[in-house]
Every structure is written in C-alpha cells, then in structure tokens.
Amino acid sequence: MKLALWRDRLLQQEDLNFLLTNRIPRLTLTRLVGWYSRIESPLLTRFSIAVWRLFTDLDLSEARQQRFRSLQDCFIRELKPGARPLAAEADAxxxxxxxxxxxxxxxxxxxxxxxxxxxxxxxxxxxxxxxxxxxxxxxxxxxxxxxxxxxxxxxxxxxxxxxxxxxxxxxxxxxxxxxxxxxxxxxxxxxxxxxxxxxxxxxxxxxxxxxxxxxxxxxxxxxxxxxxxxxxxxxxxxxxxxxxxxxxxxxxxxxxxxxxxxxxxxxxxxxxxxxxxxxxxxxxx
Structure with missing residues (x-):
C-alpha cells in the first residue's frame, strides 16, 4: 500500500512526469523498448511484469494464457472467451x-x-x-x-x-x-x-x-x-x-x-x- 501511494504521488507530479516521458530521446527509447519486449526469456519476462506491476494496475486474471514468452507477448495478450460481451443494441x-x-x-x-x-x-x-x-x-x-x-x-x-x-x-x-x-x-x-x-x-x-x-x-x-x-x-x-x-x-x-x-x-x-x-x-x- 505504501509503495502504491509513493508511485501515485510520483506520477502525479506533472513537471516530473512530463520531463521523464518527453524530454528524452523518444524514438531511440521506443526502438530500445521494442527490442527488449521481444526477448523471449521466461525469467526476464516474469521480472519485467513484476516491475510493470509496481507502476500500473496490471490485471492478468482475464488473460487467455498466464505464461508469456516475452513482455510483448503479455502486451498483446488475448482474453478468455466471453470476457468482453457486446452490447445488445444492434444499431449502436x-x-x-x-x-x-x-x-x-x-x-x-x-x-x-x-x-x-x-x-x-x-x-x-x-x-x-x-x-x-x-x-x-x-x-x-x-x-x-x-x-x-x-x-x-x-x-x-x-x-x-x-x-x-x-x-x-x-x-x-x-x-x-x-x-x-x-x-x-x-x-x-x-x-x-x-x-x-x-x-x-x-x-x-x-x-x-x-x-x-x-x-x-x-x-x-x-x-x-x-x-x-x-x-x-x-x-x-x-x-x-x-x-x-x-x-x-x-x-x-x-x-x-x-x-x-x-x-x-x-x-x-x-x-x-x-x-x-x-x-x-x-x-x-
């Protein structure tokens, strides 16, 4: 709980948030994270997901699979059948x-x-x-x-x-x-x-x-x-x-x-x- 409060307070600091997520080499970092996310290693993937959970409300309970080959595999996870029912209004x-x-x-x-x-x-x-x-x-x-x-x-x-x-x-x-x-x-x-x-x-x-x-x-x-x-x-x-x-x-x-x-x-x-x-x-x- 204390960790979650610390995380939320940190991320709500607008100036710091903007600095950390924008005043950096954005394209280079994007390519680097793309490469990292494709590494197929069960141990590295479990570690990465654990770190990810420290900063987000990640919930994998609806995921079709619970073991992931890579971080990217977790990002693009499918859900269990029926997890997202469609609204009944046919014309909506x-x-x-x-x-x-x-x-x-x-x-x-x-x-x-x-x-x-x-x-x-x-x-x-x-x-x-x-x-x-x-x-x-x-x-x-x-x-x-x-x-x-x-x-x-x-x-x-x-x-x-x-x-x-x-x-x-x-x-x-x-x-x-x-x-x-x-x-x-x-x-x-x-x-x-x-x-x-x-x-x-x-x-x-x-x-x-x-x-x-x-x-x-x-x-x-x-x-x-x-x-x-x-x-x-x-x-x-x-x-x-x-x-x-x-x-x-x-x-x-x-x-x-x-x-x-x-x-x-x-x-x-x-x-x-x-x-x-x-x-x-x-x-x-």
Whole structure:
C-alpha cells in the first residue's frame, strides 16, 4: 500500500512526469523498448511484469494464457472467451477497445476538434487529407486512451466495410493528459494510422490509431502488416474487406490512443473521464 501511494504521488507530479516521458530521446527509447519486449526469456519476462506491476494496475486474471514468452507477448495478450460481451443494441456504435475517454464532442464545421481544453487541431491534418476529413464536419469524435496495463487489441465498433489505411510517420510523444495539456497538436505530430471504413448504411467512419513513446507498432489484420516507426512505406494502403461487429481489427504493442470519428446523425453515449470496455456503447444514432 505504501509503495502504491509513493508511485501515485510520483506520477502525479506533472513537471516530473512530463520531463521523464518527453524530454528524452523518444524514438531511440521506443526502438530500445521494442527490442527488449521481444526477448523471449521466461525469467526476464516474469521480472519485467513484476516491475510493470509496481507502476500500473496490471490485471492478468482475464488473460487467455498466464505464461508469456516475452513482455510483448503479455502486451498483446488475448482474453478468455466471453470476457468482453457486446452490447445488445444492434444499431449502436461500440467502443473498439478498453479505454479511458479523453476529449470528445462535436467536430466543428471548420473541421476542428480538441485534444484538451484550449488545444485544438484539425481532422484534415490528423488524417493527412482534408478531403477525407470533410464527411465528419458536424459529426462527433471520441478520444479513447489505452493505458499501458489495459487490453491492447481493438475491434470493429460496428459491421464495417474497410476501404483504406493512411500511415503517417511521426514522433512518439507521450499521449497522457499531462502532455496533451502542454504540447500543441500532439496527435498530429505522432506516428499514426487512419483506418477508413463504411457502416452498413454507407456512411463513413474512421478510427485513427495514434502511437506514443514506447508504443510505435501497430498490427492491422486487414493488411497483414506491422506498421512501426521504421516502416518504409508505402503509406497509402488500400484495405478492402469486411469486419463484423466486435471482430478483432488488430493490436497495439503497448497502450496508446484511438480516436473515433462519426458523421452527423450520431449522439455520444460517453463522457470525458469515463472508463470503457470493448463492446460497450460509444454512440447511438
């Protein structure tokens, strides 16, 4: 208990937190942690998970397996069958992942949204294409932040027809609330992948997966491809295919952020600070 209190007080010191997680060689450290996490050693993995638990609320009780070959194997763990039941509302948009809701609300008609109070960015810049951002003006957005201890796989929030993925190379700033209040246009600076799809009625939906420090690898099943900080391209990737509601789309190789964009006609069912599980209702028509 005393250790947990010490940990929480340390991590809540905003200046120290920002210094430790951003004023360092972010890309170099991300590559180093990626290499370390792939080392297959049961002893090293058990030690790493024990240290990880000192700084997070890591809970592996829902994991399909309890023994892991590497730290990465633990990061991308699958859950036991039935651990994430889907909401019964057939026409609802579901949360694609376990997450904490960050900024959310309307996409302004100029295409502007917010990462935090007073820190706007445009959807066009985030997508890397103003034309693909246009259908979301007047719609809704939700920022879903995955902490490092959460389940890191993400799923289709509805029945989807996948169309295109745009990978945009970038930095690996931390995406925690402290950094979001200090670094302007942070999501537009970081490496990210914009997944474009259509709902059964033909309306568009987009999920933008944003990487962060130590987290710059994204696996997308529709591409059979691992996107990462050293990925050479191409960066415009057709992604034809269908995904059923709740079907796994891919995973982060640690925690990060998914920003969901919906066209006009949906009402959000969540609020800032709310903790969600994959399969719970995110928005309703």
């Amino acid at each position: 948009i579901l949360s694609p992942c376990d997450a904490i809701v960050g900024a959310c609300g309307a996409v302004e008609h100029q295409g502007q949204v917010f990462q935090a109070k007073g820190f706007p960015y445009t959807v066009g810049e985030l997508f890397g294409d103003a034309a693909r951002a246009a259908p979301y003006r007047g719609g809704q957005f939700v920022t879903l932040r995955l902490t490092s201890s959460m389940y890191h796989r993400f799923h289709a929030p509805a029945d989807l027809s996948l169309e295109h993925v745009t990978h945009i190379a970038g930095d690996t700033w931390n995406v925690n609330p402290i950094a979001l209040k200090r670094v302007e246009r942070l999501f537009c600076r970081n490496e990210r992948a914009a997944i474009h799809a259509r709902l059964p009625d033909g309306r568009p939906i987009a999920l933008v997966a944003v990487a962060a420090i130590l987290v710059a690898s994204l696996r997308l099943h529709c591409l059979n491809l691992l996107l990462h900080v050293d990925y050479p391209g191409p960066h415009e990737l057709p992604a034809q295919g269908e995904a059923r509601r709740g079907e796994e789309l891919g995973w982060f190789q640690q925690g990060s952020t998914i920003i969901v964009f919906l066209p006009p006609g949906f009402e959000l069912a969540v609020q800032t600070g709310q903790r969600l599980r994959m399969g719970e209702v995110l928005a309703r028509p």
